[in-house]
């Protein structure tokens with residue numbers, strides 16, 4: 001008699017599953033940009049990945065100018081001076097300053113030749129009719145003057161390809177006079193949920209059913225990246241339906257994200273669908289939550305199959321989908337910063353061989369320094385833990401437990417583009 005196969009390979013030992021670092025390395029090294037560059041007006045550029053380096057076409061500031069409202073003069077200040085000119089911001093070519101005089105000048109106005117310093121008006125005494133001014137002594141030569149190119153010199157490369165354009169980058173581009181920029185087009189992403197038990201928010205629900213929270217969550221997570229999302233809805237646990245929907249989506253999307261059906265139970269059809277339609281590069285990771293995650297491709301479309309448990313889907317998006325989409329979209333992927341923080345909690349026992357990501361937040365400890373707190377319950381279905389958390393606490397493969405005061409790695413959600 002044949003021995004009955006007791007364990008599906010869904011239940012691989014952690015030692016046989018891919019480790020976190022290898023999984024990130026696989027996704028970021030084997031994928032490459034598929035998003036062509038396009039010219040984007042500055043107003044539409046925030047959050048996009050830059051496609052070409054940006055070099056400053058001119059000095060910023062363009063001209064030497066006053067940093068304050070006051071009086072321009074040639075140092076050293078000789079006390080009382082006649083006021084020979086008035087230079088407001090917007091004047092393009094002020095006449096040179098007559099020797100032995102001062103010019104009334106305003107913030108941002110170009111410095112006249114012959115002047116090298118500006119005294120703030122609050123520190124000066126002007127005659128009632130404004131024709132003379134007394135400049136205080138002790139001002140350094142060059143005081144209150146902004147030099148041409150002191151912010152950015154013409155010709156310097158300021159932003160490299162792959163930069164995610166932040167508000168301050170947009171400010172820099174605008175300060176160069178650039179009205180548009182070459183950025184990668186948004187990725188086209190399809191999102192679907194799988195499971196007979198799932199119901200659309202707003203619909204009726206019966207015991208045994210669950211509202212689909214993953215799709216709404218994934219769409220919200222996707223909105224932290226420059227992607228255009230197609231919502232493919234909820235698919236039932238039916239192999240043919242799933243296969244047809246995925247095959248169709250793969251023809252017109254750069255990536256497909258699914259949640260649920262990721263294991264190999266009889267009702268889990270996602271992995272089987274990738275195997276039939278394309279190539280599976282990864283399935284099962286030594287990470288909790290997130291064990292049954294899969295990664296593959298169908299033609300040129302990348303497939304990322306996330307577990308159905310909401311916490312696992314969330315964590316997998318941050319740790320794996322985000323890097324994958326960054327690389328596909330033309331971004332430079334940078335690992336989120338891990339902050340070493342003393343644990344304000346204890347975990348008596350942790351399995352070795354797998355990495356765990358706990359939901360946590362920072363609090364001020366008794367000595368005034370931050371300590372990490374952990375959401376007490378680890379269940380992968382508990383959205384409450386995600387809500388209470390402001391980041392993930394990482395427990396590496398070799399960690400066997402955590403005692404209060406041990407240093408743990410804290411990864412704030414802000415490092416994954418989730419603010420607030």
Ligand SMILES: Nc1nc2c(c(=O)[nH]1)N[C@H]1C(S)=C(S)[C@@H](COP(=O)(O)OP(=O)(O)OC[C@H]3O[C@@H](n4cnc5c(N)ncnc54)[C@H](O)[C@@H]3O)O[C@H]1N2
Pocket residue numbers: 010011193194195197198210211212213214215259260261262263264268289290291292306307308309310312380381
């Ligand atoms: N016998 C075993 N059972 C399970 C194992 C295991 O190793 N042995 N692994 C568990 C882990 S870990 C996870 S994660 C889940 C992953 O399973 P699937 O991806 O196949 O997910 P489902 O079975 O479809 O769903 C799991 C859970 O999540 C709920 N769910 C699914 N989709 C959604 C959605 N869109 N919105 C809200 N909730 C959703 C679903 O109802 C289930 O409760 O498997 C464990 N089981």
Ligand code: MOO
Pocket residue numbers: 287288289290291292307309311312380
């Ligand atoms: O590891 Mo599952 O992915 O815990 O929820």
